[in-house]
Amino acid sequence: MSDVSMPPQFPIAQRYAGVTSTAVRDLLDVLSQGNVISFAGGAPAAEFFAAEDIRACFDWVFANRPGKALQYSSTPGEPELREQAARRISRSIPTTPDQIQVTTGSQEAIYLVGNAMLNPGDVVLVERPTYLAAVQAFASSGARMVGIPSDDDGARPDALEDLIREHNPKFVYLIPTFQNPSGVCMPLSRREEIAEVLRRTGTILVEDDPYGELRFAGEFIPQISALPGLAHQSLLLNSISKIMAPGIRVGWIRGEGPIMNTLSIAKEAVGLHSSVVDQLAVARYLEAYDVDAHIRTVVEVYKQRRDGMRRELLEILPEGATVTSPDGGMFLWAALGNGIDTTALLPIAVQEGVAFVPGESFYAHDPDRSTMRLSYVTNPPEVISEGLQRLSRALDRWHG
Amino acid sequence: MSDVSMPPQFPIAQRYAGVTSTAVRDLLDVLSQGNVISFAGGAPAAEFFAAEDIRACFDWVFANRPGKALQYSSTPGEPELREQAARRISRSIPTTPDQIQVTTGSQEAIYLVGNAMLNPGDVVLVERPTYLAAVQAFASSGARMVGIPSDDDGARPDALEDLIREHNPKFVYLIPTFQNPSGVCMPLSRREEIAEVLRRTGTILVEDDPYGELRFAGEFIPQISALPGLAHQSLLLNSISKIMAPGIRVGWIRGEGPIMNTLSIAKEAVGLHSSVVDQLAVARYLEAYDVDAHIRTVVEVYKQRRDGMRRELLEILPEGATVTSPDGGMFLWAALGNGIDTTALLPIAVQEGVAFVPGESFYAHDPDRSTMRLSYVTNPPEVISEGLQRLSRALDRWHG
Structure with missing residues (x-):
């Protein structure tokens, strides 16, 4: 009482x-x-948002797809957006639209990979330092994070291999390109060494790539997921927050095989599906405007x-x-x-x-x-x- | 290997x-x-979506709040939307904007209350039958659902009290108004009996109310959360899906006290915040148009x-x-x-x-x-x- x-x-x-x-x-x-x-x-520089173009995209959606935009839809995401996401990723990793799960921003993507794969007590290997909100999201699934010792080129492959053998982690979470918070862009040779360890140990990679397109010096370096044999043991996380606008909350997960079904079931429990209006407007922007x-x-x-x-x-x-x-x-x-x-x-x-x-x-x-x-x-x-x-x-x- | x-x-x-x-x-x-x-x-009847009004609301947001709409924002939600939500709920339960947590649709609201309050093995009491996606969401937090025997007026108070004493549930999940799937609208006298059991046993109520405004016969009946003493031991879940459009994915949770902070921390882990564009457009619609x-x-x-x-x-x-x-x-x-x-x-x-x-x-x-x-x-x-x-x-x- x-x-x-x-x-x-x-x-x-x-x-x-x-x-x-x-x-x-x-x-x-x-x-x-x-x-x-x-x-x-x-937060991106607000004065450089393409606000008028984005406004035109939302208006295009209401002019051309009003019934679709306002109605319930399917959990994996709108076909138009999945197609645009697949097209962009295919510049380095061949990707079909059915390999895309749309998310409400990349924070939801991070949450879903943890929710889909982690049980309490599981270990996730992360960079030292790493993205604080990813740690929070994985911790909310009961996981324990172990940091991988790093040098100026990012996580060290020898240390990674030792930690994989010691902790049998459910996955390794890396932000190889312009890492948050360190800004480190892992060189290609280091990515190849990391990929070799992941292949040899059969370890799943969750590669978070929100900043990859924000390069102002040097040449493009392929994602670790793009290296030979890695695409089918990786989940690649992208977002439009840094290339378009974070207030819209649209991101996606690229992956292969049955894990995509599990991610979709998790997404359904967490929120049914992402805003259709937002998804269609982003798809329109990526298709009809020169985002590059x-x-x-x-x-x-x-x-x-x-x-x-x-x-x-x-x-x-x-x-x-x-x-x-x-x-x-x-x-x-x-x-x-x-x-x-x-x-x-x-x-x-x-x-x-x-x-x-x-x-x-x-x-x-x-x-x-x-x-x-x-x-x-x-x-x-x-x-x-x-x-x-x-x-x-x-x-x-x-x-x- | x-x-x-x-x-x-x-x-x-x-x-x-x-x-x-x-x-x-x-x-x-x-x-x-x-x-x-x-x-x-x-799915609501698509031909009755107020598509042109909604289109005008999105356009108003880009004309008047472009920088705000496209930027990162805070986890509890946009002040304008929280104010509109509080205003609508205040017709039956006095509510201030800080008692509102915005969600990406009511499915996320359901998920968050489970995620914030449930540990594996916990019991949640639900109606028989009840909303299937709520069962899925609570189950993903490891909870066990126990059905409350019901009659034509909804869940039976005597059975509820017995089950509370037997299972010590973390909360009771009810859809008292035009229940999904049964359509039952619990009469006021039954609501008062249920409220008395909840008060006497100090049991938390999660009251899901997506359909309450879709009444075409009879008089408005206050939510259980609106009955004396219940507001501070209830979380009330609303959504704009049935009164405006589900494709936009905007809902909210009304509650009091420290639980609102926990819900916000859960929301932050799950997805940082809901689409600002969508939130501001919905706030504009609720403020400037005659939704009733x-x-x-x-x-x-x-x-x-x-x-x-x-x-x-x-x-x-x-x-x-x-x-x-x-x-x-x-x-x-x-x-x-x-x-x-x-x-x-x-x-x-x-x-x-x-x-x-x-x-x-x-x-x-x-x-x-x-x-x-x-x-x-x-x-x-x-x-x-x-x-x-x-x-x-x-x-x-x-x-x-």
Whole structure:
């Protein structure tokens, strides 16, 4: 019997026990404060959204497919969108539309691969550092993440093989191209070594590739999934968030064989199907507009912002600090050294009016607490400069 | 070591072990066959979508909020939509926008409440019969469903209390208004008895209310969550699928206290946030258009279709069969008796060119196999007539 003066307690599943906030939520809260310059989120530069083209695509859908767009549909996704996704992936991996499962953004894709394949106690191997929201999603299926030691070229193949033999992981989760948060683009030779380990051990790869098209220097490098023999033991995750717009929430999973059916059954339980309006509008955009030309415009801007932010950042960081110099993607990754704990630095920085993501959040275990992630794409150059001056003042206060 | 000639097997989580299809998937497959008249899905009548108004709402969003609509946003949902949702619910339950968690359709809402509150082995009490996709979603969190014996007024309070004491369920999942599949609208007196049991035992209620606004006869009856003392121990699930359009995938959960934070953390893991474009377009529609007038138009059509389908259905069913006569919602529920197994009847019916949902799918256990669910809203009268003639031929073949 409950005491009538006390409301009954809602039960909390074990997977969320003790979780009252997350790094992502804290970020979003900071972002909602208008006076803070945020380098924290992975938000594209809003002024370069192709808003009028996208508006025309939605209107085209209502003019040409109103009944279809507004009605219930099938779980794998709209044929038009699956065809466009297959066409884009086929530039490096031959892909048919039935090898595509549409998702409500790539976060749902990450969640579904975990939900479809993981039982409590299973191990997933991840990069060190890795994408924090992927860790959260896999953890909500009860999995334990083990970080793969890495060097400047990304995860080390010898360490990967040792960890596979030690932990028998359900899969390996990698972001080989312009990794989040490190910005590392794994060279082809390293990808081939990783692929060889995965082939030899029969280990499933989940390859997250949201940033691959945001390249502003160097040549295209095939996904690991595109290397010989890997396509049928990989799931490749893509999203339109970075090449079109994240507010629309459309992504997809590319895979082969019965796992696609399981992913679809999981998707059905989680949300039946993604917004048909959004799917058809994205398909229209990918079919009728020159998205590659749009991406070329955007990455030229991103390159300039990377250059500017990196140069100014090195000026304000203490001696011995390192900052990556990625050829694409959205993030700089800085290791400040000098005993600086960026988690403790953040509240001071927010007081000064600037935000970043403390590196701690990106480690499955044993974090390097002196690291931070900064997005160079969200803000124009003069705002980046002002934000870094604020960060400089925060560092002065830390040292003083 | 895997044999190089055999692709490695993707692992399948225990929650999906042995699941190669689902009743919903089979339905969608049947629906995609153009020559079959389907009474199976819960698809609204497409010809009554307010397509031009909805088109104008999307266009308004791009004209007035392009940067907002295309950018990342916060997990609980857009303030404009949460405000509109709170306003609608406040007609029977005082609700503030911060008591709303936006979801990508009500299926995601159902999934999230299970994901947030259930551990493997937990018990959920459900109606007999109940919504099949809710059972699937709760089962994917490892829960066990136990059916509450019911009568013509819905779940029986005495049976509910006994089952609560026997199973200590994490929550009770009810669809009190125009229940899916039975069409039953629980009378106020029964709701008060149920509420009394829930209050006395301190049991959490998940009240799914997708059909409540589709009433074409009788007076509005408050949700159970609206009864004294129940709002703080209930989660109320709504959707725009039945009052606006299901292809847009927008729904919400109304609740109070710390559970809203847990639901938001679950939502973040599952998909970060719902489509901002869709959320803002729906908020615009609910604010600037007369959705209640639209609903009045639609339910008048639905009433006529219910009358026609029910009359013709009784003519073709064998003696002793019963058919409900709901005052709203989308479905007729028929019990054919006479030893008919509707799961075995379905393939014959599909051969004849008509589809329904066999009742078996809607039972957590001990199904009445002679039952079937038919939607009267999807097809115009002449198609309903033709479909029922086909069903009549299928029944002739069953008996002959």
